Amino acid sequence: MPEQDGDRRDRVEVRAGHGIVGDRYAGRPAHRDSAVTVLAVEGLEQLAADLGVDPFDPALARRNVVLRGAEVEALRGLPFSLDCGDGSVLLGGGRPANPCAWMDVVLAPGAHRGMRGRGGVRCAAFSDGVVRVGPAVLRSPVPLNPSRAGAAVRTAVARTG
Secondary structure, rough: OOHHHOOOOOOEEEEEEOOOOOOOOOOHHHHHHHHHEEEEEHHHHHHHHHHOOOOHHHHHOOOOOEEOOOOOOHHOOEEEEEOOOOOEEEEEEEEEEEOOOOOOHHHHOOOHHHHHHOOOOOEEEEEOOOOOOOOOOEEEOOOOHHHOOOOOOEEEEOOOO
């Protein structure tokens, strides 16, 4: 398993329309609406329990921001903000942050399939600011249910014929 310590940061700087300063995808046109990925750690905890393995290191999921007690999947399509004490960072929840097959290697066999619907949300950065490790205030235009943090959300597939 690859070492993840080089990816860990105590704080990251977010730039509107750009993403996280220093991130390999920052500023790339194809990634502007998905410049910041947000995940509920409860999804990883439930996945580990489902797979019968020890809890995962959240950094292995390759998401930029990991929250506890936040119904992250409900933020799809909504503006929301995170305030870690240095002022709010406004983000726009977008499409699901679907997992890749690499999750079967770095987490456990079956993790790729198990993370579907609870891999977090890709977000656009609407304001400049700082996100840091530690307590944060999440503000959303809709009520969020902390008991649903990390719950899998499946999207219906329309079938014709």
